[in-house]
Amino acid sequence: MKKEIKELIEISRFYGSDSRFVIAGGGNTSYKNAEKLWVKASGSSLSTITEEEFAVLDRAKLSLMSQKTYSNNPAEREEEVKNDLAEATINKGKRPSVETSMHNVINYAFVVHLHPTIVNGLMCAQNAEGDLKKLFGNRALYVEYTDPGYVLFKKVENSIIAYRTRYGEEPAVIWLQNHGIFVAGDTIEGVKALYAKILDTLSDNVILTLPAGVRATCPNTEIIIPGIRRILYNGSPKWLKVRKNELIKFYYDSIGHQSKIAKPFTPDAIVYCKSNYIFLNDEGPEAVLAQAAGVIPSFISNFGYQPKVLLIKEIGLVSVGDTEAQCDIILDVFEDAMKIAYLSESFGGAHPMTPSQIDFIDHWEVENYRRNVAG
Template identity: 70%
Template sequence: MKEIQDLISISRFYGKDSRFVIAGGGNTSYKNEEKIWVKASGSSLETITEDGFAILDRSLLNPMSGKQYSENAAEREEQVKNDLAAATVTKGKRPSVETSMHNVINYAFVVHLHPTIVNGLMCAVNVTTVLENLFGEKVLYVEYTDPGYVLFKKVDEKIKEYRQKFSEEPQVIWLQNHGIFVAADSIEEIKSIYGSIFATLEKAVSIPLPEDERKVCRCVSEVLPAIRMLVSKDNLKTLKVRRNGLIEYFCESPKNQVAIAKPFTPDAIVYCKSNYLFLNDETPGQVLENAEELIPGFVNKFGYLPKVLLIKGIGLVSVGDNARQCDTILDVFEDAMKVAFLSQSFGGAHPMTQAQIEFIDNWEVENYRRSVAAGNASGRVENKTIVVTGAAQGFG
């Protein structure tokens, strides 16, 4: 089926590029009158095959938009999940939580991404003003809404308003502190729309991202093994460190760290949690002395170990159960740094509110329990301290 091959092609096209997709984020779909093919949870856009899509019966999916669900968030999401499962033809494949949004967009192909350049604007203070200035009055912008069914209902409502106002179907949907949906009846048109959006935003960026690599301080061999001991009271942890011009911009300035002190998107919370530890001491000895107090204090306050450490003079450090998890944490948090830096061109950083963060934190507890029950995949290198500069070095 040509359309499914096109869907696979465009999924891989964006999935392989870290400017658009990080840590398995984003999803894609194709639909006809009867069925919708949407990325199944756990599938990677970069390597997806036909088997990576869940197929749903649209005659069972369509009534969900008008159905009354529980006011209780946990109960509601469970009910929605069950209805999605009932509509799923490919039993055993769990469709993306955003399937209903894909279904109400009246184009055959939908590609939802979290591009860094887009979120530089979506996570900025002046997002609405800049959007209209750059893309005109026909923008469909959705203020931040908790993910899941509530977000779907908000998007559905906004689409209906757009149709009423402009007598046409929206092809681009901008989501504050989240990402973007682009839709069309061909993958060529989707690429064209995305290309135009990226070019427009890149021209609007007044302060380009620093992209140069920086050497990691020799003191890392003194500091990181000691930090590793502090975070390995219960289980031996893996640590990785990364340093470049962007990381240095935040690492060396407590003032700049204010912009990255809170997460910008739900994905950031899923992979990095919502609180981070910044160690701004001048010497390795001071770093370790304060870490001995601050790390247990962090655990006592938040109930979990920090996944992200920013250490002055060293760089960005991830704390994980294995090397693969550490890589993901580094990638996701460095992307947040890019978003914060780019937001300077659009009025400054606009992170999630505490209420929005708490909703995801509570939702993630349930996800975490499920992941623990299912077992965790391990990386190739476990329980090591690893330095990452331009190329990776390992020592343990």
């Protein structure tokens, strides 16, 4: 194995196994030389990645994609882009993610793209851009939210080109609003040093530390959870899982706090948790179940899907999934959103995605689903 691929695996596992950096298998890493690019294939997890789980792409073919004109219809465009990515893939059968083109245009050997909680505490805050420049200087490269896929790639590419012209150097860090961060370097030590500095600076500037510690299960959980399961039952049984801790209490205790987590912060979160959540603020099993019996059916008829996330006073955060593993991921992703909302208070308060940004992801998901079914 090439020395650089060993290093790519090392740095992928290093961040993949640290929950401050990676939640629910998100993020991707790459290494490139002049001809080829190795990037994490879709469906692999950074924490356990092996050489076989990287897609290897022809960089000449990848570079052609930035000049090409694709369809104006988002679903058609993303299909064309997906086909071109597959065409540029040397080890056929490996699926490179839509973020691959961004890795290709960053002019460093190693690129580590992650959605770290504390980074998103800033990137999903009202003062994201202003506070970023205050903390990291005016040269910090900030990219405003753009719908994911080819359009985001072009926006990032144009920002990099503008940066080169303006400062005569390559940006090594790219901050993406309501998304995450790209960090690059010619050595993995260089990437690690940049991430360490970013995390230190952000931690030093967080005013409120996250509430920590677990809380004991409420005895009413045994009555309420089976009751909720009965209300949700539509012929196919679901898994429900409960988590309760000081952070979750902070949100179930106050309707005001709940308003900060009522909308998603990132496209990734929508994929796992959807974009609407149920908050039950009544107390005692009978009142909670009566409230649930009213709220859940109207939720389903309004949004056309079952809730994946419920927050219930005194009970905790409840996830609904098809498997136990899916429930754990939903809990992790939604708890991460709680942390993002909490940390964002240090940077002007929560800044969730807008309704039209959310709509695009919801629509895209439906399109993808139709295509998968049709395929």
